[in-house]
Amino acid sequence: MRQLNPSLKALSLLLLTLLLAALRQPWLNLSVFALCGLLMLLSGVRPRALLLTVLPLLILGAGLFFSGYRFAADSALRQVAAPGAASPVLPFKNSLLSQADASRVSNGLVLASRVFGFAGPGLLLALTTDRVRLVRSLGQSLRLPxxxxxxxxxxxxxxxxxxxxxxxxxxxxxxxxxxxxxxxxxxxxxxxxxxxxxxxxxxxxxxxKGFEGHARRSSWRTVPIRLSDWLFLGLCLLPAIGFFI
Amino acid sequence: MSGADSTKSGAATARYAWKLRDVILMAILGLLFAIIYLAVFQGGLALSALLTPAGLANYGFEIVYGVWFMAATLAAYISQKPGAALLTEVLAAAIELLMGNSGGLTVVLTGVIQGLGAELGFALFRYKKWNLASMSLASVFSALFIFTYELWYLSYYLLSPAVLAGQVAVRLVSAILFSAVLCKLAGDALARTGVLKSYALGARQKGVRIYAEDEAQEVQKSWRR
Incomplete structure (x- = not known):
């Protein structure tokens, strides 16, 4: 993860986040979060640091879950509770929960799981990217003045x-x-x-010192874009398949 | 006629042109506010944790939401240039992301949206009025812009309209309080100290106490030692 081109990595992860926002699939959100956590651990983020950043997320997720559970919009409930429309988010459909309750739970889950789906890619970028390298690559790859x-x-x-x-x-x-x-x-x-x-x-x-800001300069340290960067972009766009299923 | 026009437009572009000084000021303001944003985020988290059992956790953030628009209005008020609000808000968001915020990557996107809202507020006054009214309008637009986005992004449309209306109301009050009233006070207080002499806000200020010369000499002396 640390070797990737930072601007392209940021762009890929941003697209991934927007895809998650458009798809609204709790299990997808949670699995993306798990995958990001795994990638962070593989690229040397200390587990303790990771745990500390996840803690506030749990609070946030719980807050949104109960908001969604208690104050669901009527349209949202109808949508999920419509007969025939299998609840897409709850595998335990035939459990003790009544239908209305189940749709409330799923409403809360949609809202809450989102927090994790969004935070995963964000933390992956923040914790595995060298800041100075990111700014350099913004100037070199994305032509930021x-x-x-x-x-x-x-x-x-x-x-x-x-x-x-x-x-x-x-x-x-x-x-x-x-x-x-x-x-x-x-x-x-x-x-x-x-x-x-x-x-x-x-x-x-x-x-x-001559850094007046308008002249183009050549740079000593270059941040290249490699094949692996494009592969990572492709990986981040994979959830787009969800639109077609 | 055309000559007069071109000098006029030349003066206007000179006034609006970005200098390194402006950009660094905005970046450092962005940094300061990124730190404040993260601190406020923790505070909002504590508040919303308290409100969670009632299902009103969202309100914890609404109360302090106006803080997130402060960088934009303050920077625009100081430099009084088109684009300053947008740029500073984006910079603050980018720095916030790099410091490890848990809102995710789209925090930069929210920065863009809030900044655009603030720009619209100032643009409606054609970048000529820099007072409480224009700052309030900028804050209100920031709040409305970002709320519209959250309806989709955070799926707020799944919540009942009554709760959402309450959220908008609290957010608007918070926006005006923090990013209009408080930023105006902070900007004016800053201008009175004289440090803003080379920015539009400080240049407009009359009767500024000028201390820079003697103080600068003293600082230089201390460096030589």
Missing amino acids: PLFTYGLLAAWGMFSQMNLEYARARAAFRARGIRVTPLSLRLLRPLLIKSVRWSEALAIAMES
Whole structure:
């Protein structure tokens, strides 16, 4: 996964997500999530990190499930509960659940499984992609103007600074005896001021080194598109078969 | 006549042209807001977990939904250029994705949709009015755009209309509160400090306290040491 061209990988996974959104198949959503999890583990994502990111998803999924269960639209219920129309999502059709209940459950499942189907590809990209390489390939493969690739790289470089500054601002308030909560609006002001000043200083520095943003440059590190990238794109488009079955 | 026209349009393109400075400011604002977005996401998650037993988990996010439009309106308010709202929102979404958000890849797509909504709000004023009214309109359009998309993408159409109407109402209030009122206050406060001198918002500000010269010298001295 780490060897793939990042922009093409992002594009493939985006298409996959949109396919899932169009198909609305809970079991497909869940199996895509499982597959993505497997791919992440195979490409060296630590299981603990993966578990920590999945935890909020469970909460989100549960929330949507109960929303779908309790507040189903009438049309949705009729659609699923229509006689003859076999519920596509529930294999346990003849279980203890009444028909109406079953359609409510499936309504909740459609909403909830979606969270997982969407998160899988997103996490696969976020956890197995080198950020700088992604920005480079956006410029090289997708022809993003250097103005924006420089901007993105500069901002990404400021990430650790931003965290540090956040901690510093909180410490400064505490030193003055002002209590601030982690999400206090008071903290926003110093951070905004710092952001503006950093961006000015950075822009001047970059322009003085010739990174003025409009000229095309050749690049030392190239991010090629290989056959495997196209194969991955094809794999991500596989669920499209679902439209024809 | 044509000469006057061309200088006028030349001045207009110069005013609207992107400079590296603008893009970096937007990217850094995007970064700041990406961090805020992720933090708010956790908060919204906690809220919605509380509301889950009632089946009202969606409202947990609706209450804070306006925060997601803040980057767009604030950046547009500061730089006052067409496209600033869209670009910043997309950058913030892209950075949010790279930091590992669980909303998935389409977070970039939602960034585009919200940004387009905000752009429409400002465009209706022909990019000439930069006040609470235009910012509110931009926020409202962001909220409506993204809700329309969610009807399809999150299958919200499966929920009953009454719940959805409530969601829209809460989201609109949240949008105006966070991304119009709060962003206006933040932008004005920022302009008053003088750091925005080289951006449209700061240039318009009168009676700005200029501290940059002496402070810059002091900073330089400290660097030399």
